[in-house]
Amino acid sequence: MSKKYITTTLPYVNADPHIGYAWEVVRADVWARFQRSQGSEVFFNIGTDEHGLKIYQRAQELNMEIQAYCDEQAIKWRQLSQTLNLSEHNFIRTTDAHHIKAAQEFWNKAKANGFIYKKKYSAKYCVGCELEKTDSELVDGCCPLHPGKELQLIEEENYFFKFSEFQQKLLDLYEKQPDFVMPAKRFNEIKKFVEMGLQDFSISRLKSKMPWGVPVPGDNDQVMYVWFDALVNYISAIGYPDDMASFNSWWPAIQVAGKDNLRQQSAMWQAMLMAVGLAPSKRIFINSFLTSNGQKMSKSLGNVISPVEMAAKFGVDGTRYLLASWPSFGEDVDITWESMADKYNAELANGLGNLVSRVFNIIEKNFDGRLQAQKTTIDIAAEMEELKLSETLQKIKDKIDWANKYIDEVKLWELVKTDKTKAEKALEELLGVIVAVGEVLQSFMPQTAEKILTAARAEKIVKGEGLFLRIK
Numbered sequence: 001m002s003k004k005y006i007t008t009t010l011p012y013v014n015a016d017p018h019i020g021y022a023w024e025v026v027r028a029d030v031w032a033r034f035q036r037s038q039g040s041e042v043f044f045n046i047g048t049d050e051h052g053l054k055i056y057q058r059a060q061e062l063n064m065e066i067q068a069y070c071d072e073q074a075i076k077w078r079q080l081s082q083t084l085n086l087s088e089h090n091f092i093r094t095t096d097a098h099h100i101k102a103a104q105e106f107w108n109k110a111k112a113n114g115f116i117y118k119k120k121y122s123a124k125y126c127v128g129c130e131l132e133k134t135d136s137e138l139v140d141g142c143c144p145l146h147p148g149k150e151l152q153l154i155e156e157e158n159y160f161f162k163f164s165e166f167q168q169k170l171l172d173l174y175e176k177q178p179d180f181v182m183p184a185k186r187f188n189e190i191k192k193f194v195e196m197g198l199q200d201f202s203i204s205r206l207k208s209k210m211p212w213g214v215p216v217p218g219d220n221d222q223v224m225y226v227w228f229d230a231l232v233n234y235i236s237a238i239g240y241p242d243d244m245a246s247f248n249s250w251w252p253a254i255q256v257a258g259k260d261n262l263r264q265q266s267a268m269w270q271a272m273l274m275a276v277g278l279a280p281s282k283r284i285f286i287n288s289f290l291t292s293n294g295q296k297m298s299k300s301l302g303n304v305i306s307p308v309e310m311a312a313k314f315g316v317d318g319t320r321y322l323l324a325s326w327p328s329f330g331e332d333v334d335i336t337w338e339s340m341a342d343k344y345n346a347e348l349a350n351g352l353g354n355l356v357s358r359v360f361n362i363i364e365k366n367f368d369g370r371l372q373a374q375k376t377t378i379d380i381a382a383e384m385e386e387l388k389l390s391e392t393l394q395k396i397k398d399k400i401d402w403a404n405k406y407i408d409e410v411k412l413w414e415l416v417k418t419d420k421t422k423a424e425k426a427l428e429e430l431l432g433v434i435v436a437v438g439e440v441l442q443s444f445m446p447q448t449a450e451k452i453l454t455a456a457r458a459e460k461i462v463k464g465e466g467l468f469l470r471i472k
Contacts, residue, residue, distance in 0.1 A: 007045035013073035022307035033443040047092035052226030056212040102236030159204040166271035183329035252282040317445035353468040369460035374432035
């Protein structure tokens with residue numbers, strides 16, 4: 001049995017679960033479910049990032065003890081797993097004792113190999129990104145991703161990672177693995193970034209200024225910079241460094257991340273792995289951004305869409321379908337409650353739900369519910385391997401649209417009265433399409449797929465209740 005490992009990024013716990021993260025984890029879950037259905041053993045990793053300045057500041061604002069704040073927030077992210085019906089997965093927190101030990105061991109290894117040093121410096125820092133910013137990256141003196149946040153000026157003595165020494169090694173990696181980052185547009189972006197030359201980056205903070213972080217081994221005055229600590233979760237989750245047999249059986253991983261994580265995942269993390277002598281990631285899939293009415297989602301604009309509210313409105317499977325159906329790679333995806341309701345009604349209520357209801361109803365009334373499905377398959381292996389979920393769902397939609405159109409063209413409700421033999425053959429073909437759709441949807445909409453397959457394979461087919469109610 002082959003082993004496959006997929007991991008998402010870890011969201012900061014200073015905010016509630018958001019739709020961008022839900023998009024990321026549902027895509028990973030669909031892939032994990034599909035791979036398991038093909039006989040592979042899958043390690044599916046998610047979790048929470050609980051260190052760093054923004055979390056420290058938020059706990060102070062609330063006058064809460066910081067670990068208690070993280071514990072409270074982590075519950076919300078754990079509950080999202082149930083809300084979205086995620087399959088078997090590992091949930092890691094960067095405050096876990098094992099992860100902290102792994103991050104320190106990783107640090108010691110990188111330092112022993114000569115890639116960590118200490119120096120005094122000054123830099124502009126975006127708390128929203130938890131990243132240092134050069135003047136060329138700023139727009140009107142602000143981070144373009146967090147225009148409303150004032151940059152902090154850091155002036156202190158910290159530890160640095162020798163990122164500059166990995167330019168050629170990263171370029172060699174990119175050349176050796178031409179599909180290392182998907183989509184190609186993002187791969188080209190990171191290649192250009194590395195080609196322009198790399199700057200060493202700070203990987204610690206003074207404990208007296210920002211005490212919330214993994215302690216730097218051998219230096220009680222410093223804590224690890226949040227990104228250095230958090231990235232190590234991908235390997236601490238599978239046993240590093242205590243159980244290297246487990247680690248070696250799973251690594252390398254497929255990583256799913258957002259567009260704002262491109263540099264960290266495909267350059268910084270890969271250099272860090274090289275620094276300790278570990279293999280690079282297997283592949284990195286970079287999502288687009290989600291916008292609403294052309295604007296970035298934010299609380300101040302009042303256009304934030306919650307995955308919990310989505311599940312309440314569209315149901316768990318309806319939410320999973322919508323999340324998986326958006327084009328993942330390329331330009332940003334613009335969504336609104338209205339556009340989601342329109343898509344839900346058109347493709348689920350009027351599309352899939354209508355097809356199942358019409359076919360089952362005619363079979364129940366005219367054949368006493370006793371017909372056998374004609375064997376039909378929908379080949380989605382190539383699309384699923386590349387995480388092209390929207391393309392996979394388009395294949396399914398095309399089958400559903402064909403079936404509904406076919407029913408109308410032959411006027412099946414009349415054909416069953418004038419030529420029952422011909423109608424029977426048509427229904428067996430349509431029933432085969434429904435079964436094939438149900439089989440493919442098991443990874444996307446497990447509850448709906450089970451209902452479809454159970455009903456379609458029953459000794460006696462009955463119309464039953466509708467799968468999807470129209471949303472007003």
